[in-house]
Amino acid sequence: MDTTxxxxxxxxxSHILAAAESGRTIRxxxxxxxxxxxxxxxxxxxxxxxxxxMGEDPTAPVFDGPGDLVARTDEYMEGFGR
Numbered sequence: 001m002d003t004t005x006x007x008x009x010x011x012x013x014s015h016i017l018a019a020a021e022s023g024r025t026i027r028x029x030x031x032x033x034x035x036x037x038x039x040x041x042x043x044x045x046x047x048x049x050x051x052x053x054m055g056e057d058p059t060a061p062v063f064d065g066p067g068d069l070v071a072r073t074d075e076y077m078e079g080f081g082r
Contacts, residue, residue, distance in 0.1 A: 002027070005029055023040050024040075025038070
C-alpha cells in the first residue's frame, strides 16, 4: 500500500489516480493523520463499521413492541416537547 500527503495528492492527483487505476491502493495523510484512502474502483472496500449493529448474535434481544409504533409516534411523544 502506497502513502502520500494531502499536499502531494493536490499537486499530483492525476498520477495518484493513475496508480489506483492500475490496481494500487494509496493512503493519504494530512498533518500525519490518515484522512483518505484511494482504492481501485473495482475493489470492494470494507465498511468502517458493521452493517448489522447487533452482529450475528442469536442471544441478542429482539424488539417485540407494538407493531403500530411508527403510526402512534405522536401519541407516545406527547409531553416531550414535540
